[in-house]
Amino acid sequence: DTAVSQTPKYLVTQMGNDKSIKCEQNLGHDTMYWYKQDSKKFLKIMFSYNNKELIINETVPNRFSPKSPDKAHLNLHINSLELGDSAVYFCASSQDGSVAGGRDQETQYFGPGTRLLVL
Amino acid sequence: ILNVEQSPQSLHVQEGDSTNFTCSFPSSNFYALHWYRWETAKSPEALFVMTLNGDEKKKGRISATLNTKEGYSYLYIKGSQPEDSATYLCARTTGTASKLTFGTGTRLQVTL
Numbered sequence: 001d002t003a004v005s006q007t008p009k010y011l012v013t014q015m016g017n018d019k020s021i022k023c024e025q026n027l028g029h030d031t032m033y034w035y036k037q038d039s040k041k042f043l044k045i046m047f048s049y050n051n052k053e054l055i056i057n058e059t060v061p062n063r064f065s066p067k068s069p070d071k072a073h074l075n076l077h078i079n080s081l082e083l084g085d086s087a088v089y090f091c092a093s094s095q096d097g098s099v100a101g102g103r104d105q106e107t108q109y110f111g112p113g114t115r116l117l118v119l
Numbered sequence: 120i121l122n123v124e125q126s127p128q129s130l131h132v133q134e135g136d137s138t139n140f141t142c143s144f145p146s147s148n149f150y151a152l153h154w155y156r157w158e159t160a161k162s163p164e165a166l167f168v169m170t171l172n173g174d175e176k177k178k179g180r181i182s183a184t185l186n187t188k189e190g191y192s193y194l195y196i197k198g199s200q201p202e203d204s205a206t207y208l209c210a211r212t213t214g215t216a217s218k219l220t221f222g223t224g225t226r227l228q229v230t231l
Binding site: 004040041042043044045048056090106107108109110111112113 | 151153161162163164165168206208212218219220221223224
């Protein structure tokens, strides 16, 4: 059973297109995240949702829009794709992303990643 | 220290060697320190979460210590095996909505 799954695994597309990446977790977690692994292999947080509410929004271009239809899903939609958007995008979830949840509940479980290549 | 920094960047050891690497982080507003193991072509997997100064955690041959006052954590691997080959990431949270700030990782390669 896959705990955190992402689709698609690979995505090759043309500059200017709009694309979506889907993420689903079956762990019953309250909080989900999107990370971008940049060209230097560095993992950077993009967004976080807790119970469908946006709680972290880093300085990401507004071409990126996360959508959480329910707490088990957090999708990432990207408009007008640019060459620099090429990266690996990881979804993650944790039991409780709030400070009150306790630190062990911060442990994040990652999906397998989506490799996006913009041509 | 302004960001989470890890050293060395990469490490190559022989099977059976013991090794350790360092994670340095800003000591102000500290909440928790996480260690993750990231094998190539897989996703990061959680190893430890540490919160208190002096904390030590152990999982098999891997252990970690935490010094929140001076802002560092050590990860130790005893008797390295080829299956330990991976990138080891540390990440810090400051208690604001579980925002993990990752270091760039230490890439460990264990050969026979």
